[in-house]
Amino acid sequence: MMEWAAPTNFLLNPMDQNGTAYHNPNSFPPSSGDFYHYAQNGLSYNDNYNLPYSTQYPSSSCPRSYNGPDLTGMPIMGMTESYPPTAYHIEPPKHHDAMDLSDHEINGQLMQLSNDCEHNQYGSHIKTEDHSGYQSPYSDLTRASTPHDDPSRHPHDSGSGEGGAIDKEQPYAQLIYQALLHAPNKTMILRDIYDWFKNHTDKASASETKGWQNSIRHNLSMNGAFEKVDQPCEESRKGFMWRLTEEAIREGVKSTTRYRSKQPNKRGHRTQQPQPQRQASGAKGGQAARRSARMKRSGRIHGAYRNDAYISRSVPAAFDPSYHGPPDSSLRYPPSPYYGSEVDFHYSSPSSNHNKHRNSDNDFGSPSLANSNSPLDLFPPPPRSAYTHSPMMGGAGLPITGNAYVLDHSPTESLFTNSPSPSADEPRTPASQGGWLDEGGVGATCVFDEQLAYREYAG
DNA sequence: CTATGTAAACAAC
DNA sequence: GTTGTTTACATAG
Structure with missing residues (x-):
């Protein structure tokens, strides 16, 4: 229940990927039907997804430059014998050429080059947003081809979201996952994720407030499936880029439930753990916190909160x-x-971001x-x-x-x-x-x- | 309990 | 003001 996505291609060894990998992308039948293999055993995994292709090691983080050779790193079936039957494939859009390119090919290419962020060699199909130079493929584009809108893609899943199509009902973490999954290099900036949500989900429209954005951020921060990536490019002071971790790509997203405090009120302890400033920043929250903050103010130590001596997180x-x-x-x-x-x-x-404790x-x-x-x-x-x-x-x-x-x-x-x-x-x-x-x-x-x-x- | 969603405090930009 | 981190609370299951 906690896992929504399942593994699909295991990550091939990098070596293998480089060496052999080139399976023509066409090996994926254009027919979408194939991408929806239902797990034979579906039971336990009814919620899993299969990823269509694996990415390579994401190394560079500048998804914007897409000028490379194309190549795709579509390792896919390379060494894997078969797809795990346990899941669905969420294959990205088959019918959109444009999209496919950006997703598949680019995906592979980015990694290599990526130096000049300034030059975006996007295809014309990509809509340019104003994000100061950062052009995101999401926005209209994606929706233009809306894979998820394609009814045919929905087998009969009960709407739980499996079919690969984007099910708006899915939890945030899952949705974010999908957004990233479709993104070049599995990387996006927050803004684009917002855009994606606007275009592909109801979360945004369904709320007047910005709570949905908060939720997205919250999930990004808290879910180990997402990691921040350094943004090499200057222009972006838009924050970090968020990328799916390899694990996530392989294993899928897991629930973002690590942060709840288990021990209801164990206050005290953790505050002693030193944390880096940035992280310490979010230390308090919630209504109760507000209350206690007040109390604290009136007489509590503040400094106790954390010290920075620590290098790492607590x-x-x-x-x-x-x-x-x-x-x-x-x-x-x-x-x-x-x-x-x-x-x-x-x-x-x-x-860099590896601060999240990714697991x-x-x-x-x-x-x-x-x-x-x-x-x-x-x-x-x-x-x-x-x-x-x-x-x-x-x-x-x-x-x-x-x-x-x-x-x-x-x-x-x-x-x-x-x-x-x-x-x-x-x-x-x-x-x-x-x-x-x-x-x-x-x-x-x-x-x-x-x-x-x-x-x-x-x- | 667990998983989610949501609000919010807060630091650093 | 935005982005990111973290805690708290609520609620459905």
Whole structure:
């Protein structure tokens, strides 16, 4: 229930992608019908989606420049034997040529070039917005071809959104996911996401307020499926670009539920965890907070809030000394996919974003993790997986393409049943003491090797 | 409880 | 004013 999207193509090894990958894009039949494979076992995954193609490692973040060779990185079936039957394909528009290009091809190209942000070589079909130079493909364009409007695309899904078509009823996280999924390089800026929502959903129109925008931002920030990407280009002071994480691309989006506080009122604790300023900024909110803020003002310490000494975000509950989690070290890490580890490694990178604790790798993607037996292997292969039916799993919960495990979180969760779902709420990442070095900059800000990072963490 | 949505405080632009 | 982060509260299931 928590997962909406499912894996589809596993990420191929980068090497493979480069090497072989070129499967002609045409391998995808134009007929949309094919993109909607219903999961044979649909049951558990009725909510999953299959992604149409995988992206490559997003490295650069400047989606605007599309001048490259085309090539597509459509690795797709390359090494995967088959599509996981467990999901739907959300294939982007088949009938729109224009769109296809932007989505598919560009997708691949961006990465490479991307240097001059100023030159946008968009096709004429792209509408230029005024976003100071940033031209987004979304806006009218997309809707012009509205894939989702195509009735034929809706098999008979009960409207829950699976058909690949954009179901306006889906939750924000899912919608954002779709927006990004269709975006070149799986990256968009907030504005465009807003636009996309305006054009493809009712959220915007349905509300007079800007609450929907708030919700979008909230989801972007809180959901591990989305990551900020540094915006290389000057012009944009529009904020960061948001991109789907590889995990998300592979595994789909998961619920944005990590932030709720599990322990209803555990106030006190967390405030002691130091956090970076920016993050600390949002510390308070809500009505109650307002109240307490008032109280505080009248006599409370303010400074206690956090200090910046920390480099990374604060410590996750699991790492919190006060946290009483499973004793077993192997279980110490929170199950939540949202706890990422990498984050902290790069906090230093100037603009990078890896602050969200993405979990990703932790939960599934990281090969090193997945296969390792090291004591640090925080996420040992799950005993069983919800994806059992998937061919990917080979029925045994084996690592997929060596790159990831497709886990269902249930297994993991079970590991932590004793703990108040620690993770899920703490959006923070472990700042392991001494565990990670923030090492500065990690060089390429934009290109972040999560696995590597993880490795650092792991040892 | 969980998943979502929404409001809001707040910092940094 | 916008963007991003985070907390709180509400509510449906």
